[in-house]
Amino acid sequence: MSRSAAVESDQLYAILRRRGVLWPTADVYGGAQGLVDYGPAGAALKRHLEEAWAAWFLGVSPDFHRIDPAEILPEAVVRASGHLENFTDPEVVCDHCHAHFRAETVLEKARPEGVDGLSPAQIGELLTQQSARCPSCGSKELAIPRPFNLMFGFDFGATGRERAYLRPETAQSSYLAFARMWDVGRRRLPLGIATIGRAYRNEIAPRQVLFRMRAFTQAELQVFFDPEHFRPPFPTVADELLPVLRVDRRRAGAEAPDPTPARALVADGLPEFYVYFLVHVHRFLRDVLRYPADAIRFFEKSDAERAFYNRIQFDAEVRVESLGGFKELGALHYRGDYDLSRHSAGSGRDLGVTLGDGRHLVPHVLEITFGVDRNVWALADAGLSIADGRTVWRLPPYLAPTPVAVLPLIAEEHGRVADAWRAALGAAGIPAVSDDRGSIGRRYARMDEVGTPWCVTVDSETVAEADPARATATMRERDSRAQERVTLDTLLDRVRRGVVPPRPAAVELSG
RNA sequence: GCGGGCAUAGUGUAGUCUGGUUAUCACAUAGGCUUGCCAAGCCUAUAACCCGGGUUCAAAUCCCGGUGCCCGCACCA
Numbered sequence: 001m002s003r004s005a006a007v008e009s010d011q012l013y014a015i016l017r018r019r020g021v022l023w024p025t026a027d028v029y030g031g032a033q034g035l036v037d038y039g040p041a042g043a044a045l046k047r048h049l050e051e052a053w054a055a056w057f058l059g060v061s062p063d064f065h066r067i068d069p070a071e072i073l074p075e076a077v078v079r080a081s082g083h084l085e086n087f088t089d090p091e092v093v094c095d096h097c098h099a100h101f102r103a104e105t106v107l108e109k110a111r112p113e114g115v116d117g118l119s120p121a122q123i124g125e126l127l128t129q130q131s132a133r134c135p136s137c138g139s140k141e142l143a144i145p146r147p148f149n150l151m152f153g154f155d156f157g158a159t160g161r162e163r164a165y166l167r168p169e170t171a172q173s174s175y176l177a178f179a180r181m182w183d184v185g186r187r188r189l190p191l192g193i194a195t196i197g198r199a200y201r202n203e204i205a206p207r208q209v210l211f212r213m214r215a216f217t218q219a220e221l222q223v224f225f226d227p228e229h230f231r232p233p234f235p236t237v238a239d240e241l242l243p244v245l246r247v248d249r250r251r252a253g254a255e256a257p258d259p260t261p262a263r264a265l266v267a268d269g270l271p272e273f274y275v276y277f278l279v280h281v282h283r284f285l286r287d288v289l290r291y292p293a294d295a296i297r298f299f300e301k302s303d304a305e306r307a308f309y310n311r312i313q314f315d316a317e318v319r320v321e322s323l324g325g326f327k328e329l330g331a332l333h334y335r336g337d338y339d340l341s342r343h344s345a346g347s348g349r350d351l352g353v354t355l356g357d358g359r360h361l362v363p364h365v366l367e368i369t370f371g372v373d374r375n376v377w378a379l380a381d382a383g384l385s386i387a388d389g390r391t392v393w394r395l396p397p398y399l400a401p402t403p404v405a406v407l408p409l410i411a412e413e414h415g416r417v418a419d420a421w422r423a424a425l426g427a428a429g430i431p432a433v434s435d436d437r438g439s440i441g442r443r444y445a446r447m448d449e450v451g452t453p454w455c456v457t458v459d460s461e462t463v464a465e466a467d468p469a470r471a472t473a474t475m476r477e478r479d480s481r482a483q484e485r486v487t488l489d490t491l492l493d494r495v496r497r498g499v500v501p502p503r504p505a506a507v508e509l510s511g
Numbered sequence: 512g513c514g515g516g517c518a519u520a521g522u523g524u525a526g527u528c529u530g531g532u533u534a535u536c537a538c539a540u541a542g543g544c545u546u547g548c549c550a551a552g553c554c555u556a557u558a559a560c561c562c563g564g565g566u567u568c569a570a571a572u573c574c575c576g577g578u579g580c581c582c583g584c585a586c587c588a
Contacts, residue, residue, distance in 0.1 A: 010581075011523090018522050018539080030561055030578045083588065150588075168588085204512060204586055212587075307588065389550075410547065437541090441549035448549095457548060474548065481549070 034206030034214030059503035064192030069173035080346020257297035393451035397498035
């Protein structure tokens with residue numbers, strides 16, 4: 001997919017708004033920062049993207065299951081997960097260099113026991129008493145800290161005494177579901193728990209429309225496994241080239257990925273299971289979402305960059321021209337047994353399992369996470385081209401908001417037969433649209449812009465054929481603009497096959 | 512959150528500096544005529560000064576506040 005000129009972010013957003021893909025929430029009131037609404041085309045695209053993701057990743061193993069958990073978490077959960085603690089650490093802001101610090105970092109020497117339980121005013125007093133200096137620039141111009149929590153918290157229940165939070169990530173829901181799913185999944189490892197849903201963060205500065213939002217949709221797969229025995233069929237993917245950018249090459253200033261065989265990554269120390277899933281994520285981006293192969297890279301995070309509980313982390317990045325470079329669209333986190341251990345401690349319930357050989361184990365977790373909204377933008381960025389006054393959105397048929405449009409060449413003369421074709425598509429479960437307004441070229445153009453892969457034009461030849469089974473209409477393909485006369489049966493067959501998203505060959509994963 | 516820039520029909524814009532007729536143009540949308548397989552043409556119509564306050568005889572225009580957007584920094588457990 002190439003484009004004559006990069007589409008600007010504003011220009012892309014204008015097209016998306018105009019075509020009813022998405023717009024700011026409450027925009028008649030001036031908008032609400034960090035929130036967007038999806039219109040008909042966007043909602044369909046997003047839904048198709050989610051289904052394609054589920055088909056692909058649930059297709060990796062029959063032991064991967066999708067759940068749909070609640071979006072509200074009781075306080076005890078976010079306390080155990082560490083979100084409450086980490087988010088409520090008071091902040092100190094340096095007025096001189098604008099650096100932000102945790103209050104306890106600045107007051108380390110003066111108050112080694114930490115600042116828990118102190119009010120912002122008390123911390124402010126301490127800063128003055130101790131003549132605290134900015135750890136970054138040494139200035140004494142430290143602003144009075146103000147508590148800030150990235151979670152949306154609220155009173156829960158009629159008494160108002162309980163607190164609850166909108167989940168800041170969907171992963172927690174899957175960890176909480178593990179104990180139930182262990183039984184539902186017939187007590188086998190690996191066990192995959194997938195969920196697609198919204199997560200909420202009260203971001204300080206939402207930016208770039210779908211990239212830093214206050215309510216966003218994540219598609220996540222948590223794979224629970226036994227680190228000693230998890231053996232995916234690695235040889236089947238060993239030769240696949242992965243566009244990785246490893247920490248050592250990053251330190252040397254490299255930005256371009258280095259295509260590396262999967263087996264070389266394993267020889268270099270990465271676990272087979274991790275690389276196996278890296279391959280599946282790569283295939284999903286390249287073959288299912290069809291990002292240009294040279295626009296994908298796996299960006300390894302260093303010890304300092306990743307959260308302490310992540311043992312290995314590669315961000316799945318795609319070059320998004322409208323936003324000026326590579327953007328994180330997903331990631332693979334090897335989280336060890338951190339999450340289940342935390343929730344064991346927090347809930348008082350042992351979330352470890354006893355395996356067939358009698359061993360007791362807290363399963364490890366490989367988290368595969370995708371930002372659904374970000375991918376909607378990236379698909380628009382990668383697929384939309386504006387050239388010679390023609391705007392085309394090259395989306396795979398199974399992602400396109402509308403797979404097919406039925407167009408009567410002349411509304412009055414061909415409308416009835418066109419309606420019949422559209423009804424036949426509808427009866428086959430394919431949501432076809434029709435359009436009889438304006439010239440045929442204009443209608444093709446409208447469909448190109450929203451990514452409809454096929455247009456079917458009913459003409460006098462179609463109408464003249466007495467036997468409906470033998471009647472043909474023009475089937476026009478979006479990208480090539482090639483036309484071909486097809487019968488209704490042929491059309492149904494092609495469209496039906498086209499709208500099914502690819503899935504990997506299912507394999508039994510052991511361990 | 513800090514600094515800078517910006518906000519006019521569905522979309523992109525002219526007008527703002529220097530306050531003053533019915534707010535410009537294009538595309539899009541809707542109707543009519545015409546055409547009939549890749550955004551044709553002509554006619555017509557719908558449609559906007561982000562919100563609130565102030566200055567003034569008079570505010571899209573000047574001032575203040577709010578909201579939103581863009582860029583940089585910071586943040587993104």
